[in-house]
Amino acid sequence: MNSVNSTAMPDFYAVIGNPIAHSKSPLIHNTFAQTLGENLVYERVLAPLGEFAATVDKLRAERGLRGLNITVPFKIDAYNYATSLTQRARDAGAINCLKFTASGDALGDNFDGIGLLRDVVVNENTALQGKRILILGAGGATRGLLSPFLAEKPASITVANRTLEKAQALARDWAAQGEVIACGYEALSSQTFDVILHATSATLSAQTLPINASLFAHCALAIDLTYGKGLTPFLALAKAAGVPRFNDGVGMLGEQAADAFEWWRGVRPPTAEVIKLLTVPLV
Numbered sequence: 001m002n003s004v005n006s007t008a009m010p011d012f013y014a015v016i017g018n019p020i021a022h023s024k025s026p027l028i029h030n031t032f033a034q035t036l037g038e039n040l041v042y043e044r045v046l047a048p049l050g051e052f053a054a055t056v057d058k059l060r061a062e063r064g065l066r067g068l069n070i071t072v073p074f075k076i077d078a079y080n081y082a083t084s085l086t087q088r089a090r091d092a093g094a095i096n097c098l099k100f101t102a103s104g105d106a107l108g109d110n111f112d113g114i115g116l117l118r119d120v121v122v123n124e125n126t127a128l129q130g131k132r133i134l135i136l137g138a139g140g141a142t143r144g145l146l147s148p149f150l151a152e153k154p155a156s157i158t159v160a161n162r163t164l165e166k167a168q169a170l171a172r173d174w175a176a177q178g179e180v181i182a183c184g185y186e187a188l189s190s191q192t193f194d195v196i197l198h199a200t201s202a203t204l205s206a207q208t209l210p211i212n213a214s215l216f217a218h219c220a221l222a223i224d225l226t227y228g229k230g231l232t233p234f235l236a237l238a239k240a241a242g243v244p245r246f247n248d249g250v251g252m253l254g255e256q257a258a259d260a261f262e263w264w265r266g267v268r269p270p271t272a273e274v275i276k277l278l279t280v281p282l283v
């Protein structure tokens with residue numbers, strides 16, 4: 001832990017996106033910094049579309065930017081900007097975090113998958129070995145989940161998606177890491193799963209998925225990656241089906257932030273307080 005020295009300039013970190021006003025990352029990281037006595041400031045940065053690299057270059061040159069979280073729509077721009085990537089970032093094809101070194105390197109990582117994994121295994125106390133997992137959606141978030149979740153040795157991960165070809169491409173690309181099964185929603189009607197993760201953006205556009213409560217008959221844990229929306233249609237179905245544990249993506253958000261903070265600062269912050277701060281009742 002670094003003690004706060006009031007004469008030292010705080011290190012500068014930020015989250016970049018477009019839009020960005022909604023981002024909870026400053027609240028999370030400033031809370032972490034306060035808890036641990038780390039001397040840093042963390043701000044929101046709105047980058048014009050198509051100007052990710054120019055915006056980041058400027059922040060590095062003018063303000064000594066030390067690290068950056070990346071949100072929609074810049075996760076692939078950030079991937080291309082990085083001078084070095086972790087294997088899980090390469091697998092995901094997108095990153096949500098950059099660390100800038102004194103020698104001028106831009107290291108890229110993706111903590112979304114391990115953030116959700118920690119939420120499932122630690123916060124929700126749910127082991128995945130031998131389990132049947134269903135992921136609804138085949139977008140960027142799912143790409144980030146597959147490698148960390150397959151590393152837990154589940155029996156299988158089924159990826160159901162509106163556009164079947166995207167799920168099939170993921171099943172092909174991850175075949176060497178474990179059993180990934182692609183399907184459309186209609187193929188789910190006679191199946192059940194131990195853990196169900198909702199990773200589509202349907203809730204954000206007030207749309208619902210073509211699934212029903214029978215899907216949750218043997219489900220021990222259901223998580224909607226969307227956060228701050230209360231009892232979403234997905235969570236309402238899980239609740240109605242009697243799923244013992246269900247939650248939104250607030251735990252994932254807090255845990256991936258803690259992973260980023262630890263990578264930047266060398267100390268892992270406790271997450272319970274920020275998760276509580278950001279929790280919206282699931283009613």
Ligand code: NDP
Binds near residue numbers: 226
């Ligand atoms: P993408 O835009 O990459 O992918 C969107 C996915 O949603 C695609 O699979 C798309 O299907 C599907 N989809 C969109 N609308 C519908 C619909 N009406 N019916 C069925 N499927 C639909 O998004 P991301 O993967 O980046 O994000 C997914 C979700 O995860 C978002 O809600 C996001 O907020 C959340 N998230 C949460 C995080 C957290 O920390 N809690 C971190 C990252 C993401 P198709 O391929 O057919 O278009």
